[in-house]
Each structure stands twice: as C-alpha cells, then as structure tokens.
Amino acid sequence: MTNELNKLTDGELLTRYTEGEEAAFREIVNRYKNGLYAFLRMFLNRRELVEDVFQETFLQLFSSRESFDTNRPLRPWLFTIAANKAKDALRKWQRKNAIPIGTMTDSEDLSFDDMLNSVTSDSTMPYEQLQKDETAVRVRRIIADMPENLREILVFAYFNRFSYKQMAEILSIPIGTVKSRLHTAVSRFAKEWKASIGSKET
Secondary structure, three states: OHHHHHOOOHHHHHHHHHOOOHHHHHHHHHHHHHHHHHHHHHHHOOHHHHHHHHHHHHHHHHHOHHHOOOOOOHHHHHHHHHHHHHHHHHHHHHHHHOOOHHHOOOOOOOOOHHHHHOOOOOOOOOHHHOOOHHHHHHHHHHHHHOOHHHHHHHHHHHHOOOOHHHHHHHHOOOHHHHHHHHHHHHHHHHHHHHHHHHHHHO
C-alpha cells in the first residue's frame, strides 16, 4: 500500500483522504514534514514554537479535508497555513516575553544543515560558506533579526525555492511586491553579513 501511495500525486492523495483513507493522509505528512519543519525552524528560531505550529499545521490539514481543492498544488497551500500560524505564534510569544527575536537562541543545536544544503546558488549571498557551524549560527541570527516580512520572503525563496507566483499566492501580495521585497531582503542580508564579517575580524 505504501509503495502504491508513493506513486500518487498530491491531488490523488487528497482525493483518497477525503474519501476516508487515512493512509493517504499519513503519506502527505511523510511527504512534507521535513521541509515544513525546516521552514518553521528557520522562521521561528524557537523550538517550542516550532513544535506547536508544526502540529497545528497538520491538524488544520486534517480537519480541512472537506474544503480541499484537489486541482490546486498542496505544497503552497500547506506552507500558507504554516506561515500564518507561525506569524500568529510569534506575535503571541513576543507580546508575552517582550524579547527581541534575534536573542532567541536555543541551547540545543537546531541543525538546519539539511536546509542549507538545498539552497540555490546566488552570487550576492555567501552560500558557499554555509557549511561551517559558526557560519550557520551567524546566518540564523541575521535572518532572525530581520523584519518579519523580509525574513519570510527570504526563507520562502532561498530555503524552500518557491517561485515568485507561489510566494505571491502564499503571502497574498502582487508578484511585483514579491520581487521588490526579496530584493530588499537579499540586500539587507548581504549588508548585515558584511557587517558581521567585519566585526568578527576586528
């Protein structure tokens, strides 16, 4: 059964799931759990929030089976749910704790090497250096310190490789806004990266 489900498209799995086949839902979870968890780790940078939002995202997927549109791609829709829940969770956490997100560093290594390894090449960003643990920590801190709208567009584009059109749909903004926001995010990251290199050398 599992091998058979592996060969199905997302739409076919959703159809089977809406007809009551729970194994189809488990296949969807297995198909997307790693990418979704990696996205939430980078976006939230707080382990307890990641765990909660991860569970809430798939819980909503489970409970929304009657409203599935099997003709639309699942991945952008799933990440839309995750992004909205992540933003809500982050705002609640910040109101409760009043601590800048950039200071949120777990004692445990969050280890997002898998994510970094899948990053697309871009000459404006120092991806060839991201293999080092120290570099990975600095990258995470820079991204965590960015405004929410720039942080999410950067994570969507470079760590999840969504297209401009997909990001526009997920964030409910025009494609032109996606492009300009991503340009701003990349420029800011590059500036902060250069500053972090300079401070390290002095």
